[in-house]
Amino acid sequence: MRWPVLLTLQAALASLSQAVQHYPSVWGHYDVCKSQVYTDEGLIWDYMACQPEATDMTKYLRVTLDPPNITCGDPPETYCALENPYMCNNECDATTEELAHPPELMFDFEGRNPTTFWQSTSWKKYPRPLQVNITLSWNKTIELTDDIVITFESGRPEQMVLEKSLDYGRTWQPYQFYATDCLDAFTMEPKTVHELTQQTLLDIICTEDYSRGYVWKYDKTVRFEIKDRFALFAGPRLHNMASLYGQLDTTKNLRDFFTITDLRIRLLRPATGATMVDEYNLSRYFYAISDVKVQGRCKCNLHANSCVFEKDRLSCECEHNTTGPDCGRCKKNYQGRAWSAGSYLPIPKGTANICLPNNLGPVIRPNISSLGVANRNQARVCDSLMMRCQNGGVCHNNQRCQCPAGFTGLLCEKPRCEGAPGGCPGAKSAGDTLFPLPGPTPLPLLTASVLALLQGAL
Secondary structure: OHHHHHHHHHHHHHHHHHHHHHOOOOOOOOOOOEEEEEEOOEEEEEEOOEOOOOEEHHHHOEEEEEOOOOEOOOOOEEEOOOOOOOOOOEEEOOOOHHHOOOHHHHOOOOOOOOOOOEEEOOOOOOOOOOOEEEEEEEEEEEEEOOOEEEEEOOOOOOEEEEEEEOOOOOOOEEEEEEEOOHHHHHOOOEOOHHHOOOOOOOOOOEEOOOOOOOOOOOOOEEEEOOHHHHHHHHOOOOOOHHHHHHHHHHOHHHHHHOEEEEEEEEEEEOOOOOOOOOOOOHHHOOOEEEEEEOEEEEOOOOEOOOEEEEOOEEEEOOOOOEEOOOOOEEOOOOOOOOOOOOEOOOOOOOEOOOOOOHHHOOOOOOOOOOOOOOOOOOOOOOOOOOOOOOOOOEEEOOOEEEOOOOEEOOOOOEEOOOOOOOOOOOOOOOOOOEEOOOOOOOOOOEEHHHHHHHOOOO
């Protein structure tokens, strides 16, 4: 009687495992760039789109503050609690480790007690604005995969802007505005991410969700919602990833929206807890940030499954005969067709769009997908420009060659008598055999060794 129960439990666990896998925590699981498989033509490479795993990107950033002397502690300063101006027992002193609050404490491990944090000077120059720019730079293109979360140890700012750059800080665009009163601060109607649609996903909004309220001890975080935007295509539990991948593949503006080289947190007005500023207790007003979370991955154009950090710089470990920090070009001697980024589609392997050796003929148009070893049912295997079906074969939907009775192989290049006892009468060795290309247009001849290279065997 134990066997049916055991089988039932195994089935339940399998169902649970499938359910967990059905709702991934981060988008993108393209972790294998290639593998070897056996086919009728022998051992070949199976090429796939690939990308690095998502990780905590704050481990690799460089932080700068503007103005540079905005951090507290020089000279030492005493601070009061926002909710009680007479409780002034917090001291900041840059010369004492226990009392210093430098910028790097925004990114350290938050498992200690008391919490560590960066802190600004107080609003001692009121009514002049207390404004700070915190710039996070990676010197590398990053794809965001989860919400950006900023945790404040002071009250959350009454006015703030989160900005992004795609060109290493040369130009900036707003990601989101935050205010207790969006109309007053930025002349924008307040809105939440849940009011966005697929058509308005790229709209820049002002939200009051992360600035309202005086109970700041319990509401410390300011968030930029990445996953809620993914959910507009992938569903509320990110179960329809194919829809999201399809949109990212075909819509450059959408890809760029989730891609950054730098982030900038612009703190424009600190929490005051009231409509009026208490000019007699300005040490109540300041900024303090204990944690910044930025989850993402190196952008490698789906040509690498790992990214290394060497000499203070992130760089993709490129596959598919590509090179560059983002795998954004073909290697030397592998420019047989124009470089193209990999594709998420078709699910689940995507299309690798590998760079081909130079000696395979003229450069192909950039919108042609990969050779088809990885996804033979979807990718281009034969066409009228270079990979012509041989020995009378007919190219069918650019996906396969329909060979005449006496021939086989990817491009109908092999006589079927190969491998039979005695081989093909009068044939030379495979490495010396030349296969003429049919058709009126003269094209370079393909040797068997080149064909083997096409199939990834070399």
